[in-house]
Amino acid sequence: AQSVTQPDIHITVSEGASLELRCNYSYGATPYLFWYVQSPGQGLQLLLKYFSGDTLVQGIKGFEAEFKRSQSSFNLRKPSVHWSDAAEYFCAVGPYSGGGADGLTFGKGTHLIIQP
Amino acid sequence: KAGVTQTPRYLIKTRGQQVTLSCSPISGHRSVSWYQQTPGQGLQFLFEYFSETQRNKGNFPGRFSGRQFSNSRSEMNVSTLELGDSALYLCASSLVPTPNTGELFFGEGSRLTVL
Numbered sequence: 001a002q003s004v005t006q007p008d009i010h011i012t013v014s015e016g017a018s019l020e021l022r023c024n025y026s027y028g029a030t031p032y033l034f035w036y037v038q039s040p041g042q043g044l045q046l047l048l049k050y051f052s053g054d055t056l057v058q059g060i061k062g063f064e065a066e067f068k069r070s071q072s073s074f075n076l077r078k079p080s081v082h083w084s085d086a087a088e089y090f091c092a093v094g095p096y097s098g099g100g101a102d103g104l105t106f107g108k109g110t111h112l113i114i115q116p
Numbered sequence: 117k118a119g120v121t122q123t124p125r126y127l128i129k130t131r132g133q134q135v136t137l138s139c140s141p142i143s144g145h146r147s148v149s150w151y152q153q154t155p156g157q158g159l160q161f162l163f164e165y166f167s168e169t170q171r172n173k174g175n176f177p178g179r180f181s182g183r184q185f186s187n188s189r190s191e192m193n194v195s196t197l198e199l200g201d202s203a204l205y206l207c208a209s210s211l212v213p214t215p216n217t218g219e220l221f222f223g224e225g226s227r228l229t230v231l
Contacts, residue, residue, distance in 0.1 A: 036222075043120070043206055043222030090159065103149060103161030103172055104220070 002027045004093050006107035013081050014115045021076040021110050023091030033074040034092040035065055050074065086114045120223035122207050128229045134195040137226045141188050141209030148190040149220060150182060153204040165190055202230045
């Protein structure tokens with residue numbers, strides 16, 4: 001079965017500093033990978049996605065992520081964070097086509113705190 | 117363009133009752149997915165509907181059911197509520213079924229509390 005691990009439950013970063021959120025996945029084939037962001041009381045918004053091709057993908061709000069097949073990772077990065085980036089970030093993989101449930105499999109999320 | 121609309125936003129039920137949640141997708145979107153979000157289990161896939169047909173279902177008991185109407189609006193129902201059903205239920209819509217577009221547009225969710 002597919003799975004997603006986000007090792008960091010909480011991360012605190014100073015405003016203006018760089019950010020990297022980690023994501024590792026387990027999947028039996030070429031994965032579709034996603035990063036979503038959830039602000040308090042809100043639904044999820046797609047930041048970026050990887051299907052194939054260039055392993056460095058650009059997203060909205062200045063975010064980027066790099067797919068590394070050898071490390072089964074899809075880490076999210078931003079060169080300079082803003083206070084408005086404080087939110088919950090979810091990595092997701094999908095779909096599973098080996099007989100299990102489809103839909104996206106999400107990690108448990110990383111809570112990003114921005115220090116002034 | 118209006119986003120995904122979920123109603124009600126908040127509701128409180130007692131054990132044993134049933135609940136129906138509604139989701140109106142973005143205009144033109146024909147695929148609707150439902151996810152359950154809890155602090156312990158995180159986001160878990162419930163089911164997906166496309167053109168009034170359930171395409172996929174997650175690992176949830178039969179108490180969880182759903183349907184989609186001809187206008188793509190969807191409802192999910194949970195019968196015989198248990199305390200563990202307390203969660204934020206998120207609906208997401210897309211033009212076509214996942215993962216073909218990759219982008220799910222999420223609503224703000226319906227927060228269910230079971231007492």
